[in-house]
Amino acid sequence: MSLDDEEKFYGDAKNYWEGITPTVDGMLGGFAKISPTDINGSHAFLRPLLVIGGGKTEMTRALDCGAGIGRITKRLLLPIFKTxxxxxxxxxxxxxxxxxxxxxxxxxxxxxxxxxxxxxxEPGSYDVIWTQWVLGHLTDEHLLNFLKRCQLGLAKNGIVILKENISGQEREFDELDSSYTRTRAELDKVISMSGLKILKCEKQKGFPKGLYDVYMYALQ
Ligand SMILES: C[S@@+](CC[C@H](N)C(=O)[O-])C[C@H]1O[C@@H](n2cnc3c(N)ncnc32)[C@H](O)[C@@H]1O
Incomplete structure (x- = not known):
């Protein structure tokens, strides 16, 4: 991507989000009703990895990336993590x-x-770094480098979670909010290049038909 294209890619996304109301509906493009299913699916995916669920990951500190108004912070992360x-x-x-x-x-x-x-x-800091419905706003190169910085940001036994829409055959570009929907193969490739290992990967269940498939990855 040329520097001009990159500037447009990020500038268009910034403009789009500046025009969105700060509500759960705004965060989810009019699909506030899927939020409880999303949070429940995330909780079920995360819990077995945590000390309370028999896993190794502590529950001291989490980072919510592309957090919006804090939908995930409020419903998923604050009930589990100290800060x-x-x-x-x-x-x-x-x-x-x-x-x-x-x-x-x-x-x-x-x-x-x-x-x-x-x-x-902050290096060595977070038990969980949660990234959801935001990585399509990064270029491939920035995504790779961000994942590498996330790995360095993990505390002992910390994990990075990715939860993203997935496209079928090839990546799709959404002109409205200036974001990509990547394929699983593309995500798997960038994860592997970052040096992170996939601990677990599952498809979110129970979303209405007509939406993209959503996958959750736990990485370390
Ligand atoms: C679809 S919303 C999801 C919000 C939140 N993750 C959730 O699931 O409720 C995407 C969010 O990413 C933010 N965003 C867009 N581009 C971003 C970027 N390059 N870096 C960080 N946040 C970004 C938007 O402002 C918006 O709050």
Missing amino acids: VDMVELNQKFLDEARSFIGEESSRVDNLFCSGLQNFTP
Whole structure:
């Protein structure tokens, strides 16, 4: 991708998200109703990897990437982890986050306003780095480098979770929000290049027909 194309790719996404209302419906493109199914699926996927579920991953500190207003922080991460940090491109969403999350937002330590392409998780810090419905906003090169920085950001026995839409035959580009939907083969390739290993990979069940398949990956 040329520098001009890259500028347009990121600029268009930024403009799109700036025009979106800071609500769960806004985060999910009008599909707020799938949020409980999504959170339940995430919980079931994550729990066996955690110490409470018989796994090795501690529950001290998590990072929510492309966090929006904190839908995942509120419903999935704060009920499990002592503290959560959020990183999000759009300041307007972060401005809404504490009131959306409510009382428990006192355990959200840091709200970082940054694109993931420019963000480095604090090395050795996080038990879980959660990335969901945001990696399509990164170029291939930035995605690879971001995954490498995530690996360095993990605490002992920490894991990176990817939860993303997957396309069938080839990647698709969405002009509306300026994002890619990658194939499984493409995701598997970038994961392998990053040096992260796939501990577990599952398809989210129970979403309405007509949506993309959604896969969850646990990486270390
Ligand atoms: C589809 S929403 C998902 C929000 C959240 N992960 C969830 O599942 O509720 C995508 C989010 O990614 C943010 N975003 C877009 N491009 C980004 C980038 N390059 N770096 C970080 N966040 C980005 C948007 O502002 C938006 O909040």
